[in-house]
Amino acid sequence: MNAISRHTARGGPLRGLLGHPGFVVGAVVLLFWLACAIGGTALAPQDPYAVAPRAALLPPSADHWFGTDRLGRDVFSRVLAGARDILAVAPLATLLGTAVGTVLGLFAGYYRGAVDAILGRLIEVVLALPLVIVALFALSALGGDRLTVVVVIAAVFAPITARTVRAATGRERNLDYVAAAQLRGEHAGYIVFREILPNIAATVVVEAAVRLGYAIFTVATLSFLGFGTQPPSPDWGLTIAENYTSLAGGAWWTVAFAALATASLVIAVNLIADALGQDLR
Template structure:
């Protein structure tokens, strides 16, 4: 596969799911919430392309509807984690000294704490909602992004253009934002795409565990959780949302890999 095609194919998959998330009310063949016990566990066919579930709901319609919760929570969590993490890493790597030591010790402590346990604690305190999931997943990304951006910042801060900015008397914050940030933006973009795939998987995992979307939601992780007991009876009810998760995660991972190679290229 050529390099161009290696980028275009996963990009098309991501764009497709984004379009589905926006337009699903207009393209679903059936009401995703409509229950009809007479249609229970119908296999894939002309009327229901991906079959029906235990309540007679159309699986294809539910997969299409489930794209929106995923593609609302995941980008929001990614944006939160990348913005905060990049800011911490950029300032820490530029200023150094005691601020860098304190920031990195906090980052190290945060990376040790399991994300799932943190999610359980936050959801127990704040309740189950998409906002809480965004905060939990985004917070989990902060230390990862901070370490990566700090490493890139440490390389850039030793270059002559940064020394020239210091000699001009520019304050550390201006040096970080105006001089170093444009030269580490490739690292930030790579982290953003990498974390987006992680966020899709994390949001689906939390919903699967009952910590994200409520039971009965068409969100992909919740759909897999609700239907897993019927895997041997009606495998399409689980495979359809699982493949949707996999296609989006793999597509974002391929885009991230292509971007990483482009940034690393001389």
């Protein structure tokens, strides 16, 4: 019986997770930003794209809760609408990277020998390289559109996930249920996907949650550097890039709220990942 099944037998994993204050706080914050991603433009009190040069760099007030940016756009409205871009890219990159990494890790951990050695060396090489630097080189060569950002982040994350899954698979491979499946004559694909994977599902879920936090930060960083989302998008990383020069004039609000939004989302996902790690493993 795998970890998730054991929790289900005790009344469901959600009941245990709701006992973690960090999970509850993280879930509330994440749900808020998901709501903004889905209906951010409709929820925004003003048009997040409307330019008003005469209202540029106004401080927070009753009319503009978070002030206005260098083009006179309402910062509060842009922060709400900006959740859409980051939550359209980061989860896709996480899912793709987790899927590829899980498959690689399963077969590396199951076969051992030459297959494990080759995949292990490949994983170590990728892990030795700085994530953002690798992404920047790849995006410079391939282009910086959203789809490319998703693929590049997934490609960087896959070896990290593979290492975790490989270790978990190696432990499971020595257990009796795997030996029984081999004696029945089951092929490797059946054993890794139908026998081993369900028993390490909790590990994969926790790893995906951790990767999502990194993906959000990475997407914001790449947007700041000019890759992925382009103006006039209210993307948080792009918002910081467009307005950071205004800090010299004291217009801190043009950058601070987008930075806080990014930080709150990353922290929320990390709180959820931490609770999952404690409850499922």
